[in-house]
Amino acid sequence: MLQFLLLTLLLFPAFGQSAPDYDNPYSPIFTDKPVYSWTDKMKITIISPSWNSDRHLIDSIGDTNDHPIKISTSENSLEPYRFTETDVNSGIFTAEVILTGFTHDVDGDGNFDTSPRTIGNGPTSGFLEVDRDSAITISFEFADGVVLVESVPVSWNVGTINFMKDVFFLEDAVIVRVVDADMNLNPEALDNLPVQVFSDSDVAGIEVNAVETSESSGLFVATIPLSQNSPSSGNRLYAMAGDDIFAKYDDYTLPKPYSITDNLEIKTSAKVDSSIPSIERIQNSEITFSDGFGNPIQSYTKNSQIQIVGTVANNHDLKQQFVYFFQVKNDKNFVESLSWIQGEISSQQILDVSQSWIPDESGTYEIETFVWNSINNPTALSPKMSTLITVE
Known part of the structure; x- marks a missing residue:
């Protein structure tokens, strides 16, 4: 009889799980x-091979009063909360909870x-109200009298904003990016964030809508075309070459x-x-000379008014601010006159x-002309021109 029993066990092995180890429980x-914002989606995993009770089925844990899983803050709680196995015989159990923050104007x-609420029993139906500086505790009664606990903090963050490049050409589309996990108010939809954009040439600027890049990224992007020929409108910003944009x-x-x-203003340029x-x-063309009535002159005498006439041309499809300099130097290279327009x-x-x-x-005398973009931060817009004249 014993030989028949041993042969039966060898040919038809039995399967089963051992009882949970009370002295050395394994269920991380x-x-x-590691840290959540106030409206994040939490994804929680419990590895518990001892609770893989049926190797042929998807098992559940935590949704009984005998061995509950509790997800809670100091003021709100989801209990009991059901976790489900990721696959048959995996021994890995998962669940999700959406944090709903508290009543606040963002x-x-x-x-x-926000719409704060605490409701649901798992594995993906839970909503949990949290404060700005909460801690969320997950506790699992692994076995009678054996409770395993894990806690994670909840915190707000200081957002950041930046342009994708330090310098944009007028024909570029300007891209601005905001990173603020706290504005991911709905982790199952794309959120929006209003951003003010303006330039030196249009200090009033425009408000654009930065859109979240994915449902729970907390990264918001807006694209703004530039125009120097049309006023700001919609998401188009009026700006000129040389402007700072903000x-x-x-x-x-x-x-x-x-x-x-x-609140804090977050700004970039x-x-x-x-x-x-x-x-x-x-x-910049060669200068010409005329008298006080605009008549051309070819000879020059001291103590007589000379009108120095310069000509500038813009052959490009863009407006250009400029400063035109007239500089007169004597034969000792001293500056006799300096003026600008x-x-x-x-x-x-x-x-x-x-x-x-x-x-x-x-x-x-040497008469030099320069064309710059500004006085305070000069950049040459054309080569220097120089003309020599003799005054009798």
């Missing part, structure tokens, strides 16, 4: 993040933007030591430029600029 609890418009938003979800009612090399943007030249426009000068002494 893992979360998909954009300063006077309206609450993007900002107000962060109303700040961690300690800020208070819950505080970039430059706008033209792809045309700076030195080629303005054509500021202006803006449109696409395909030709402008005459002039300045009067009265020489005090006879001699040879």
